[in-house]
Amino acid sequence: MSSGTPNNSETNAVPKKYDPKAIEDQWYDYWMKHRFFEASEDSGKEPFTIMMPPPNVTGALHMGHALQGAVQDTLTRLKRMQGYEALWLPGTDHAGIATQNVVERELKEKEKKTRHDIGREEFVNKVWEWKEKYGEIITRQYSKLGVSCDWSRERFTMDEGLSRAVQETFIRLHDEGLIYKGNYLVNWCPVDMTAISDEEVEHVERKGHMWHVSYPLDEETAAKSGKTHLTIATTRPETIPADTAVSVHPEDDRYKNMIGGHAFVPTTGRKVPIIADEYVKTEYGSGALKVTPAHDENDFEIGLRHNLPRINIINKDGTMNEDSGRYNGMDRFDARDAIVKDIESEGLLEKVEDYVNQIGISSRSKAVIEPLLSDQWFVKMKPLADKAMQFSRDGEFRFYPPRWQNEFFRWMENIRDWVISRQLWWGHRIPVWYHTKEDGSIDYSKDYVVSIEQPDSSMVQDPDVLDTWFSSWLWPFSTLGWPDKTRALDYFYPTSVLVSGYDILFFWVSRMLMGGIHFTGETPFRDIFMTGIVKDKLGRKMSKSLNNGIDPLEMIDQYGADAVRYCLIILCAQGQDIKLDPSKFEMGRNFANKLWNAFRFLNLHLDPQASYRRHFSAGEDEADSGAAEISEMPLQDRWMITRINQTIQDVDDDLSRYRLNEALLKIYSLVWDDFCDWYLELIKPEYGQSMPHETAERAIIILEMQLKLLHPFMPFITEEIWQRLRSRTPEDALIVSDWPVADSKWTDGNSRDLFITIQQMISSVRNIRAEMNVPDNLDIELIIKPADRETREKLLEHQAIFEKMLKISEFTVDTEVNRPGASASDVVDGHELFVPLSGLIDFDKEKQRVQKEISRLESFLTSVEKKLANEKFLNNAPADVVENEKKKQSDARVNLAKMRTILADLDR
Incomplete structure (x- = not known):
């Protein structure tokens, strides 16, 4: 057994309680040390590329970033395990207005000066100093989430290479007649003192x-x-x-x-x-x-x-x-x-x-926009939009969910020219040069020159900068070396998928599509997965003014990164907004604890000196495994392996359509419901006994299969358990292990169906015990009247499962048996179940209890139905309140019918 710690500590003690703080930073450092996040153009594998939407360099990690990061990292880790050369390229945006405002405020507070007091050159230098000091905060915060970006390729929108791409773009569009200067009405922000685009x-x-x-x-x-x-x-x-x-x-x-x-x-x-x-x-x-x-x-x-x-x-x-x-x-x-x-x-x-x-x-300053006449630079958008719409019609890129394609077309068909000049000092200078007058002022009456370099010492550059989005619309290919023909660009472009919130569909996504198609002749990404927006529990947008934001770093500190990732993805139904209550992170922590406790239980029964086989699952080399054929395994193993096989297929299907929440729900059900609540209970040895080697071996492999499925979603705890289960080399790390592949030879439908029937019978008996108030310390008699003799033989063959999962004194399976008196009953798949109650409960007391509950439910139901019959209530109450009352009505009817059935059983 391995210690599970990245520093190869000698101790093998498994903590009783899972503590994310004890392992998350260590595993992240381990992954970084072994360069698992880095992608190579020379691998020979099929590439998978995803570009991080660059957060503002001024920003701090918020829940929107956390959601985007969790989704993108899940996809990246998945593709890495599936054998792709997975590149997730990170970076930050220079965020013109936002960054300039931050530095201006700091200048005023510390030095009591404005940018005009110190001049443009010194001010821009101060912005660069600020960027170097604070600009990496958000990327360091991202690492707390466990993101597996290739940090060696991190980019900034004002890096030298990206700046050259911006200048080249301006010159090309100008030469093509798609950039022009004109005196037109623009959206003017009187606070930020600059023109802004329609989308802002x-x-x-x-x-x-x-x-x-x-x-x-x-x-x-x-x-x-x-x-x-x-x-x-x-x-x-x-x-x-x-x-x-x-x-x-x-x-x-x-x-x-x-x-x-x-x-x-x-x-x-x-x-x-x-x-x-x-x-x-x-x-x-x-x-x-x-x-x-x-x-x-x-x-x-x-x-x-x-x-x-x-x-x-x-x-x-x-x-x-x-x-x-x-x-x-x-x-x-x-x-x-x-x-x-x-x-x-x-x-x-x-x-x-x-x-x-x-x-x-203004989306930034919130000032009322003033339409003003101004000399500005514009991009003619219709020719670019027409190309992008044709690519969409040809199926070159797809939106998930598909309804966003309609929004894309709606905007493209009504697109207006893009004002790209901004009256700021921080940003990409416009590569246009003007002649000057004798007093040194710009002479706008003469022809200008478009050039990266100063054409003549007497000429001065346009004082404006380009819209921040003018650099970020080039992000998918400028980050890979464009306009140069680099190996990275040739190998990793077009990218595979873009993950973005729908709130920047027009700001950024549509512009990237237009830019990528125009400049490279290819769509910049094949798939576009639009996530919803993270809102507070009341459905309000998170904002400083409402003081309703939830700090993801605080949640990570309190619950662990895996729990935060789990919660965000499980709530991320495709394209729908998330109403987030901090208490929901408890779901993720509970799941992590459940998984940890399952591992601890299994670990207690493993022999540290034993060697356990690694394979029998589909997709592995059967010749190396030596594992028994599925038909020779106990029923619970045949069922569990079949469930894993089916889950792999279902999860693959969900992930291929970006239904990450549905995939995770299926894995959750597999781990919690099937593995923990049933499989481990069935293989648990009696007190004082050891677990057979073959049983432990199968259990390890079954757990490892689930760890692989769960790893892209919850990487830290899965890597920790994976490393603790066996002695591993870095090459054996879970992050670079093979994604499980479904195989029909590991599916036994008959065994699955039989086990499900037994499960339902056991659950039914448990419900009877609870409903009839049978004390926990008393054994019960279980009588089953199967619908056919074949089922009778199978149930008798697996009597041990009933005895393991139920506290029973006598077990009878008979096709001819009649229902005994004073018994509770149920029917499962046509098979009748009887539980005699004599000697187990006080019938008169139970009748009184049930009759009292029936009266309560009848009274409650009358009250609810009276409310639902009130037209004033139906017309004036909020829709969710009305729906809640209807649910109360439905639940009350179901419970009332159940209580009446119980009373009838007690009267028999």
């Missing part, structure tokens, strides 16, 4: 108002229409000073006589045209629309169609500028109040309505 904008409902404002008509329009004013409805009166037109629908009879006329803008008196445009919704508000091309995306498009001027009245910090007139310098929301007050004083405010509005906020 969250749309939330806010209670606000709809203001109905009168726009006076000029004399000619008033005379033509017979009206003096035109009413518009707006939720943003602060932009009224930027209006350059009023628009109506061309078919709206209310305004046909006004089209071509003019109105005056309140607060400014500016005369603007009244135009006709089919975009206007006649049923919305008054049916007339103020057109503000510089501050609304739809108005911008109307302005392009009608050649309207654009007046920008809002600064980048969210204050009003001089073009807003007397509102100059005000915050935009203060200006809103001032403008409404002025309109009211002019007698032009008709009415104000309460209104629930959808507004855009």
Whole structure:
């Protein structure tokens, strides 16, 4: 026997209680020392590649990371055991805005300075210093989870090679006409002071108002229409000073006589045209629309169609500028109040309505987004999206669950150009160079040069950086050496599967598909497994503001990494969100303890000096095993091996479809229900006796098969037990052992079916004992009336199983026997079971107990049914509350029927 410790300690004492802290770090160091996580391009094996979604370098491990890590590590360990050259490549993202904000706050707190005080070069150096100091925290935290990444290949999105890939990408897209610079409306964050993409904008409902404002008509329009004013409805009166037109629908009879006329803008008196445009919704508000091309995306498009001027009245910090007139310098929301007050004083405010509005906020700063005109760099997305959609139609990649393909198409079909420039200092500089004026400022009027290197000493680089996602959309291939043709890229790309939360389907997953297909001509990954989001037990997103986050490191410290992994995967139904209560980690710890206790029991009965064979399972070399054929084994062994064989098939099927939770549930049932609760109980020797060598040998092999199945999910405890069962070399470590393979020759369906029948009979008798309140210390008589003589012979042959699992004084199997009086009964697969009760219980006392329970259940059922008959309750109560009441009703009916059956048995 091995000590089980990676440092080859001489002691073989097995701790009574499983302590994850005592072994997890040691096994991780052992795996790292022997380089089990590292993958090689020269192995000659079929590759399996998975890329870690790079967490922000500023981040700390949260439950979303833990879920993703557990899933990806399970898949990686599985493929490694299946003989693939498994590469799980880790790394971190430079996270432009987030990292810059962190360092800026630190600079302000420690030195009372801003980045502008110290200048760009010194500030960027400080960010790099911060990254070197803190940037590896999250990767070190990941190791606590047991992740088997190839740390020798770890990447950072601003590594030299990845930076070159980013520059090459920009230049290629620009040369292809897919990158352009333009003055367009962008989503502007006035807190982070940068443009952000559509995908970085969250749309939330806010209670606000709809203001109905009168726009006076000029004399000619008033005379033509017979009206003096035109009413518009707006939720943003602060932009009224930027209006350059009023628009109506061309078919709206209310305004046909006004089209071509003019109105005056309140607060400014500016005369603007009244135009006709089919975009206007006649049923919305008054049916007339103020057109503000510089501050609304739809108005911008109307302005392009009608050649309207654009007046920008809002600064980048969210204050009003001089073009807003007397509102100059005000915050935009203060200006809103001032403008409404002025309109009211002019007698032009008709009415104000309460209104629930959808507004855009920054997903990071939570500031209300301001649509602003700005010179920015854009990528034309439609050509890239068209290619990606065609690859999807051709089956080049698959979503799990499949419904996400519909979401993918929905977004691709409505895709807009991607604004890729950011007004930040930390990030990939845009490889564009400009001429300068005499005063040293950039001369944007002259042609620019796109180049990695400075073309001329008189030219300066574009001050903006690229969107963080512009580097991470290259992640699957830039990390392998692209744009160079490396051996790693040739061998490991395309990758096998991407595991990602659905919340970044549009941010990242779709962009990687477009980028990979465009730049390499291949899909970057064959399968896309979309996990749900980890939420709190109430279904709320975890956030600092709600203080409802659960720290995975604290859970690992309290329950162990295997327990955390088990819990997250068992709750990870494909594509569904996880409602996580910290108490649920107890499930994982209980399972680990159950497995440990099973090992301890078996270990107590092993001979330290004995040599036990290693094989008889399918997929192993039968010639080397010398194990008995399955037909010669005891029934419980034939059943257990058959169950393992079936579980291997089922688990393989589940894992091939990324149903990890279903696979783990099957393994759990195999280990807990079949192995621990039945198999070990049946092979347990009588007190004071030793376990036969052959029995122990079979039990070891059966346990080892289960350890292999469980290892990808719970690597630490399985490796610990594996190493303790036998003396092992590093080459024999569980992490690099062969995944079990199902084989029909190790399946005995008849033995399985017979054992299941016996199991059901034993469970039935146990239920009878419990329901009839038979004291535990009393033996019972069991009479079985089988449906046929063949079953009679088989049951008698395996009488020892009944005697082992039940406390029985007499065992009768007879096809002609009649039910004795004063007995309880049940039917299992057509076979009748009788348990005589005379002398075991006080019949009168039991009748009273059962009748009392029947009365209680009848009263309870009446109460529940009364509630469910109440229409008010059904219509107003939450759906889950109604469902809970229906379940109470169903359970009560089942229990009531059972109690009535018991009472009938007592009356016999």
